Amino acid sequence: MNSPKNANAPAPLAGWQFALGTFAVALATFMNVLDSSIANVAIPTLSGDLGVSVDEGTWVITVFSAANAVSIPLTGWLTQRVGEVKLFVAAILLFVVSSAACGIAPNLMVLLAARIVQGAVAGPLVPLSQALLLKSFPRDKSSSALSLWAMTATVGPIAGPALGGWITDNYSWSWIFYINVPVGIFAAAVIWALYRQRETPSRKLPVDKVGLLSLVVWVGALQVMLDKGKDLAWYESSTIWILSIVALVGFLFFLIWELTESKPIIDLRLFAGRNFMGGTVAISVAYAIFFANLVILPTWIQEYLGYRAVDAGLVTAPLGIFAVILAPVMGKIMPKSDPRVLATLAFLGFAGVFFMRSFYVTDVDPYTLVMPTLLQGIPMALFFTPLTAIILSGLPPEKIPAAAGLSNFVRVFAGAVGTSLLSNTWNNRTILHHSQLAEQTGATNPNYVQALANIETTLHASLFKAQAFFETQLGAQAAMLGLNDVFWLSAVIFVVIIPLVWVTKPTKDGASSAAGAGGH
Template identity: 45%
Template sequence: MAGKTLWRSQTVYVVDYLFCYCVLGMWYVRQSVYTDFLPCHSGGGRRPLIPLSQSLLLNNYPPAKRSVALSLWAMTVIVAPICGPILGGWISDNYHWGWIFFINVPIGIVVILLSLQTIRGRETKITRQPIDIVGLVSLVIGIGCLQVMLDRGKELDWFSSNEIITLTVLSVVALLVLLIWELTDDHPIVDLSLFRSRNFTIGCVSISLAYMLYFGTIVLLPQLLQEVFGYTATWAGLASAPVGILPVILSPIIGRFAHKLDMRMLVTFSFIMYAVCFYWRAYTFEPAMNFAASAWPQFIQGFAVACFFMPLTTITLSGLPPERMAAASSLSNFLRTLAGSIGTSITTTLWSDRESLHHSQLTESINPYNPNAQQMYQKLENMGMTHQQASGYLAQQITNQGLIISANEIFWAAGGIFILLLVTIWFARPPFGSSGKASDGGGH
């Protein structure tokens, strides 16, 4: 992550091989005690692929073509929202969820073979640097404990659990040690001096917070469709997938004309479209909603996604010398991924907690003194239900209503935060393209 050492192209082969090995292992041992061990190593192989591919593009393309390269890179990254939900849902519905791991292996092998052909002979210069052992250990402990805490927090009722409290304390202490150590070490594993750049700081904050909101709602939507509306995993995937259609079409076009555009305008448009789609979804989500009502906001949200990754990445990396691109790309992608994990935990926890609140409030209206409730009981009993069956039916309807209301509250809040983020991005200073560096005076 430090970026002091420019990795050889062979690093791509290593991390890709590690990823393939671990997902294959997870397929074989998906019912064993190793299912927690192998995903950790899979993450170790998967996480470097994005910053590695990004830094390779930036270092191998001339400055005039970097916007196009980043757009094509973003387009391939965005394909996941199209294929992932549909393919994963279809496999889960028709076979076994373990096969989801297995399909990564042939794809990984193809990537290794293509990489051998395309980046052979492009090894970069290696600068030997001392390994920051203290920083590395602090980073692993701090982020590891944080990730486990986020994953298990909801299951263990958060801070009512001693395990969660212990993980939180360990994470905070380790990250504080990391922060203090990295500010004073001569060869830090995390190059915090990057935050002296105004554009890098603003870009990291904007892309991390925006991705936290985006990813949290992406996780929420399929769960809502399956739990409330009875969608299968396949149909939930089909309803979520349209978000990736427009970015695939628009990303090359945006990259082609990026040098003529102000990146802040593109990001502003993206955040406005995110807010519009979240408000639209919050307004239309109701028990009688059909498939189109869930799919159309996802499709229109594609405009926001298309103007999200490439412009924000360009702003984040603008003004940095080539030798710092790898460090900047790694750190910004790390923070974005971490924000996505935090967003998932916050979203699912809020959804559950707010559902409990709304369920309690709605249940108060079901009493012998409410004529509407008695009328509903009478109607259900006339349909052949017993009083107990009618009570169970109404309880399920109340649960569904609580889930919908709490999800809509999250959508409303996410839309509002995107509007607030509009202000942040305008503190970045141009130029953002390849013609020059951002003003250093504004970066410190």
């Protein structure tokens, strides 16, 4: 339906302006989502160059995700305060500056600070890119606009590991951030030139400062607790206890404040709707498992299989083949299908892929590594659109922007939490398997003695070197068994969350309302 406000909106772009504007907006989106995963395969190299452990290096990913999660729900308020086009261009330029700061960072602390800024300013880019992209298209082509956006958003995280690996191997990890500078400047210049006359009105609005502060406190405390828990032996450390208490108290205060505040920064009352609740929890848990494995897999491939960063990235790159091919098809299937069925098929597909991976061995061949990744592109194509339709179905138009922002906030933050939790699970299971395997390495075990003798003979090594070599092999085997446990657990979780989809009851206009609201 066209409202009077929409009737007075500028006409869509046409000709070369249409093509250039669409490309620039999509490029800004690509730059943002690319940075959510481009650092994944560079973590081992980056950590070595900065003199920190790989576990500390993963903060580069998690702080970006956490800061991004905090800033996403502020997009609606900032848009009304600043204006859509000004906010989008400012966010791009700040993203460029923070990217350059990441590249020149002399130590981990400076890099993390720059990544926090980068993640925070990236928050408005995704929802605003949808809005501007829809304005580039005629109304009857809005589904094509969202399909293009979905393809851009899908390719970014997939291309990230391959591109990041190639850059890391051939140049320096700093260049995974430097490449944002020319891309961002070009996108910002084009968008400002073509869209500045289409600026939305701005007005001074109050901000829920208490709600915002409590959000930052509990999210920050929880993320640091998850990241440092393993290094500090979890609850043997007073620091972890303090962070846990701060996170819990902050979260409870945040809930009470937001539910009683007349103009909350986040409208938590949306969770009263079963469609929103079921869909948001389902998409968030699924995204957490998906994104965490996207971080863990390249790390294992490099550390234990000896792959170069670029090769580790190429192993994950086939994820995009089916995802890109099937993305436009989803626009045609959605109006004729029950989104719950599509989401269920996606979860079963993810479960099948992770079950396949749970049988990896230490000498796994490239084909066995790549095949599950290739097949994973199919459930990826069935993932976002149906669940978004479920989340937004049945909501009144005035509630859809807040619902979209809140569901995205929960999803992105779940990705950061999921990465920490699954990384810790992998570490704990690796320690357990190492302990169990080490029990079989006593001098009274004839198999162990024979294995050492074979190593001494084959490598012409001393007993000490043979024992060191055996320990390395044992560690690799323990890590493999721990990772298999993570894959198996991931498969189980995808099956377990399927009922969340079926507690929802999508309305007939669910898909269309989701598509229509995607950019607003």
